[in-house]
Amino acid sequence: MKKLLxxxxxxxxxxxxKPQRIEGQIEQLYELEIEDIKHYYWQGKNPAYSNxxxxxxxxxxxxIYLHFEDYYELKKVSMAGRGVTYMAHRRVKLLDQAGVNxxxxxxxxxxxxxxxxxxxxxxxxIIKIIKPDGREIEVDTEQFVKEDDVKKVAVxxxxxxxxxxxxxxxxxYVTYGYEGFMGHWDKFPxxxxxxxxxxxxxxxxxxxxxxxMSTGKxxxxxxxxxxxxxxxxxxxxxxxxxxxxxxxxxxxxxFLSSPFLKMTFxxxxxxxxKKEKKGIKPWHxxxxxxxxxxxxxxxxxxxxxxxxKQYFKFVKYLKKKVEDIDQLSDRAFLQEYWFxxxxxxxxxxxxxxxxxxxxxxxxxxxxxxxxxxxALDRLGIAYDIxxxxxxSDGYIEDAIHLSETDYLIRAHLQEGPLYFxxxxxxxxxxxxxxxxxxxxxxxxxSPNNKAKNLTTKKIFIPTSSHEENxxxxxxxxxxxxxxxxxxxxxxxxxYYGHQMSRYQFPLTNxxxxxxxxxxxxxxxxxxxxxxxxxxxxxx
Numbered sequence: 001m002k003k004l005l006x007x008x009x010x011x012x013x014x015x016x017x018k019p020q021r022i023e024g025q026i027e028q029l030y031e032l033e034i035e036d037i038k039h040y041y042w043q044g045k046n047p048a049y050s051n052x053x054x055x056x057x058x059x060x061x062x063x064i065y066l067h068f069e070d071y072y073e074l075k076k077v078s079m080a081g082r083g084v085t086y087m088a089h090r091r092v093k094l095l096d097q098a099g100v101n102x103x104x105x106x107x108x109x110x111x112x113x114x115x116x117x118x119x120x121x122x123x124x125x126i127i128k129i130i131k132p133d134g135r136e137i138e139v140d141t142e143q144f145v146k147e148d149d150v151k152k153v154a155v156x157x158x159x160x161x162x163x164x165x166x167x168x169x170x171x172x173y174v175t176y177g178y179e180g181f182m183g184h185w186d187k188f189p190x191x192x193x194x195x196x197x198x199x200x201x202x203x204x205x206x207x208x209x210x211x212x213m214s215t216g217k218x219x220x221x222x223x224x225x226x227x228x229x230x231x232x233x234x235x236x237x238x239x240x241x242x243x244x245x246x247x248x249x250x251x252x253x254x255f256l257s258s259p260f261l262k263m264t265f266x267x268x269x270x271x272x273x274k275k276e277k278k279g280i281k282p283w284h285x286x287x288x289x290x291x292x293x294x295x296x297x298x299x300x301x302x303x304x305x306x307x308x309k310q311y312f313k314f315v316k317y318l319k320k321k322v323e324d325i326d327q328l329s330d331r332a333f334l335q336e337y338w339f340x341x342x343x344x345x346x347x348x349x350x351x352x353x354x355x356x357x358x359x360x361x362x363x364x365x366x367x368x369x370x371x372x373x374x375a376l377d378r379l380g381i382a383y384d385i386x387x388x389x390x391x392s393d394g395y396i397e398d399a400i401h402l403s404e405t406d407y408l409i410r411a412h413l414q415e416g417p418l419y420f421x422x423x424x425x426x427x428x429x430x431x432x433x434x435x436x437x438x439x440x441x442x443x444x445x446s447p448n449n450k451a452k453n454l455t456t457k458k459i460f461i462p463t464s465s466h467e468e469n470x471x472x473x474x475x476x477x478x479x480x481x482x483x484x485x486x487x488x489x490x491x492x493x494x495y496y497g498h499q500m501s502r503y504q505f506p507l508t509n510x511x512x513x514x515x516x517x518x519x520x521x522x523x524x525x526x527x528x529x530x531x532x533x534x535x536x537x538x539x
Contacts (some may be wrong), residue, residue, distance in 0.1 A: 434498040
């Protein structure tokens with residue numbers, strides 16, 4: 001929420017008739033041109049757009065949001081296509097040099113070079129500076145620097161006490177043949193380290209968009225009304241005044257402890273009008289329905305088609321490694337299988353993946369799950385799927401979209417539950433990510449372990465102890481043998497559990513680690529760096 005870095009794919013151009021203004025409202029936001037935007041925010045009658053007043057105790061910070069507004073308009077623009085318009089207005093009082101430095105540049109998206117065919121765009125930025133004596137200076141936003149897909153505009157002459165008032169406007173019209181924005185996701189905490197005098201969030205749409213919004217259990221009221229263009233538009237708004245800043249706390253997850261806003265939309269013909277006819281509130285789904293969770297995660301109970309073949313390859317490998325495979329406990333057997341699966345689907349391709357880019361070869365989570373539950377089925381071990389959300393995304397009951405959820409497999413062994421989370425190259429066996437430890441989740445289960453008659457119940461995810469996640473320091477200090485007035489000191493730092501995760505990739509010789517696995521499992525090395533050309537070796 002600091003600088004407005006609008007990494008927003010929905011920008012475009014459509015030259016239509018000038019909008020009609022009715023008592024400060026706009027008929028069809030997508031019709032606006034840059035002069036209309038200036039009129040709307042800078043010459044209009046809305047006092048929120050020109051307010052300079054704020055509580056005296058807010059002077060302690062670096063800057064204050066006098067006005068913070070996001071405005072979406074979702075429209076079926078023609079029989080051939082649909083459009084999404086986005087306006088973001090910020091009016092910021094700068095209180096110290098850190099605030100001035102923060103707003104000395106404004107960033108916003110630049111998509112001119114990457115537009116898909118048939119997409120028309122608008123992408124505007126307006127900025128003005130209001131001096132303490134009332135003088136207003138408009139900034140030339142045509143002078144910008146392009147960096148990748150982002151434009152960077154310098155804001156010259158900013159001083160402590162100034163107000164910077166700016167708006168980013170983007171519009172994207174897309175024909176039905178392009179599926180690039182069938183859906184969109186927006187979420188952010190409404191409370192941060194900078195106070196907000198007036199917060200406004202608006203969504204305006206016709207009947208053809210399925211819109212969901214939530215402000216969480218600590219949240220502000222979402223209001224809805226109908227009207228606007230031909231009296232058929234839907235308006236969903238959140239308005240709040242005098243939002244106090246919060247002190248930054250390392251252990252405080254924003255979506256767990258303070259108001260937030262989540263909004264998702266998807267184009268769907270007649271979505272809102274159909275809801276109304278059924279007597280369903282058109283916009284607000286505070287909780288992700290359990291029926292949707294069950295429907296989505298039902299497929300995770302399916303066995304992978306190739307799992308049987310891979311499983312018996314593993315058994316053949318294990319018989320060569322272990323003298324008597326039947327003497328292994330279920331836990332020991334599954335641990336061997338876990339690392340075997342991790343290598344064959346992740347690690348044996350890791351060097352190649354790093355060479356071409358991390359996401360070039362994606363492995364479906366269901367693919368991994370299908371192999372693990374096949375082994376559990378073969379061993380006659382009961383299991384279920386647990387659906388969770390990360391602490392950074394808030395409580396599971398505050399989820400409004402499946403994209404907020406994650407999952408893990410729980411196997412019921414006699415000595416206690418065993419958890420499987422999809423692996424990455426350094427994953428430890430039966431260790432869960434710190435982001436989901438201690439959270440609440442939903443168990444999606446059935447009595448017979450099949451994807452029939454599934455139901456859900458709440459469950460707490462276990463937490464590892466602090467002893468398992470410590471950092472230790474061992475420092476050896478002695479007098480220098482030659483210079484007796486000099487102390488030599490050396491320290492060894494040891495990281496355990498979750499503490500080690502941030503250091504594994506940068507500090508581990510992972511090429512050596514992967515090659516050791518290739519030797520262990522008898523798989524082919526993609527390129528041995530020692531035998532590669534200088535150019536490939538360098539990359």
